[in-house]
Amino acid sequence: MITLILLLNSCKPSTAIPSPTIALKPSLELPIKTTAPTKESTIPPSSTVTQTSSPQPKTTQAPIATIPSGPDVDIFYLSDGVVNRFNIRAWSSEKLELSDSEILEATTSPGQQFIAFTDINGLHLSKSPFTEPASVIPTVGDAGALLISNDNHLAYSDQEGLKIYAIQSGAITLLKSHFRQPFDIVRISFYIPSKWSPDSKWLWIKIQHYESAPHLLFNITTGIEYDFSTCTSGIDWSPDSRTFVSTVFYSGYYGCGADNGVFVANIKGKKLVEEKVYSEGADVGVSSDASWDPIGNRIVFVQKTYHNYSSLYRLFLWDYGAKQIKELDSGSNEITTPKWSEDGDTLYYVVHTAEDSRIIRLDLKTYDKYITPNFPKYAEIITVISDHDWLLLRIRNNFPKFDDLLLINGSDGRKIDLSNIIEHEWIDWKWVINWH
Numbered sequence: 001m002i003t004l005i006l007l008l009n010s011c012k013p014s015t016a017i018p019s020p021t022i023a024l025k026p027s028l029e030l031p032i033k034t035t036a037p038t039k040e041s042t043i044p045p046s047s048t049v050t051q052t053s054s055p056q057p058k059t060t061q062a063p064i065a066t067i068p069s070g071p072d073v074d075i076f077y078l079s080d081g082v083v084n085r086f087n088i089r090a091w092s093s094e095k096l097e098l099s100d101s102e103i104l105e106a107t108t109s110p111g112q113q114f115i116a117f118t119d120i121n122g123l124h125l126s127k128s129p130f131t132e133p134a135s136v137i138p139t140v141g142d143a144g145a146l147l148i149s150n151d152n153h154l155a156y157s158d159q160e161g162l163k164i165y166a167i168q169s170g171a172i173t174l175l176k177s178h179f180r181q182p183f184d185i186v187r188i189s190f191y192i193p194s195k196w197s198p199d200s201k202w203l204w205i206k207i208q209h210y211e212s213a214p215h216l217l218f219n220i221t222t223g224i225e226y227d228f229s230t231c232t233s234g235i236d237w238s239p240d241s242r243t244f245v246s247t248v249f250y251s252g253y254y255g256c257g258a259d260n261g262v263f264v265a266n267i268k269g270k271k272l273v274e275e276k277v278y279s280e281g282a283d284v285g286v287s288s289d290a291s292w293d294p295i296g297n298r299i300v301f302v303q304k305t306y307h308n309y310s311s312l313y314r315l316f317l318w319d320y321g322a323k324q325i326k327e328l329d330s331g332s333n334e335i336t337t338p339k340w341s342e343d344g345d346t347l348y349y350v351v352h353t354a355e356d357s358r359i360i361r362l363d364l365k366t367y368d369k370y371i372t373p374n375f376p377k378y379a380e381i382i383t384v385i386s387d388h389d390w391l392l393l394r395i396r397n398n399f400p401k402f403d404d405l406l407l408i409n410g411s412d413g414r415k416i417d418l419s420n421i422i423e424h425e426w427i428d429w430k431w432v433i434n435w436h
Contacts, residue, residue, distance in 0.1 A: 347364055
């Protein structure tokens with residue numbers, strides 16, 4: 001069973017989940033398969049980039065498997081200060097009695113064994129099956145930015161600094177102290193945990209300044225740390241935790257220089273060696289959405305370029321070992337949120353037109369493309385649910401920070417609108433902490 005955690009801000013009281021007589025509204029349209037081959041990259045060859053040709057797609061239609069009404073997945077979400085657990089397959093929900101007061105923030109461990117949460121009384125930890133009273137974790141003032149590693153270390157920030165709580169031993173380590181200068185807000189720095197490496201040794205930390213947000217990579221075992229400029233985006237780790245990919249964007253305001261693009265950082269002992277994957281120059285290209293495949297051999301990313309006052313979006317696949325790059329898709333319509341299937345054989349992404357959003361399923365073996373029924377609003381893929389062909393989407397409404405929640409089947413296009421099932425009036429995605 002896979003568990004996702006959503007922290008949803010609700011404006012109306014939570015009510016009981018409707019009975020199983022709720023009618024799902026699957027799409028009656030089947031995905032459209034395109035036969036146009038992926039384009040060869042037009043990137044000039046260099047020492048690290050080579051061109052490859054794309055195989056021609058097959059013309060046979062893949063069979064659509066019979067899939068149940070929903071995957072056997074639990075969603076933990078926060079509504080009106082209470083953590084709820086909703087199972088999609090059973091179509092049932094339960095409130096977890098974790099606290100007598102309003103819960104402000106919560107997150108689960110990757111193994112779903114623990115829930116860390118804050119309320120007006122401080123920071124707490126509850127252990128599955130979440131029926132016993134939660135333990136109290138000492139803090140200095142309020143705590144937040146909760147993040148649990150694969151080996152059950154809880155990273156959080158309180159008023160003193162960024163700390164690590166070892167769940168098994170109960171030991172607390174002050175990793176970085178916040179810096180405060182009285183009456184000088186420009187010199188204030190706060191350390192916020194952002195992402196653990198898969199082996200739980202490295203922590204990606206955001207340093208919150210008055211006007212900028214550089215990053216720090218810290219090894220909690222050796223104390224080794226590396227500084228990154230404010231122009232470096234969030235990172236995605238390879239499965240073996242030896243390398244990570246990030247994007248750097250040009251900013252004259254922050255003094256980041258002109259060396260923007262996609263970078264792979266390779267950790268070799270006490271050294272960190274960065275390799276530039278691809279860039280089209282500071283004045284024409286902005287890269288985003290870079291991520292490793294589940295095996296750690298390939299990287300996908302999106303690049304936005306400018307030509308004759310028009311935008312061009314290009315989806316690239318880079319082979320890390322062969323140092324070859326391939327263009328998978330391109331066009332004037334925005335391309336966002338590429339996500340890998342668990343086996344790395346399929347890539348999902350969204351193409352936004354002026355009228356709608358289209359979910360694309362790309363077979364990376366045959367390069368066949370399947371287009372799901374269109375969405376009338378701006379859609380983004382949050383995650384691909386492992387062992388299932390389901391995508392979890394957020395749909396933006398007229399108000400930028402409020403969204404709907406949607407499940408869509410990547411094979412036959414069926415949709416399940418969770419917004420009407422998980423009781424809420426508004427969903428505020430600033431409360432989303434992490435996904436499993």
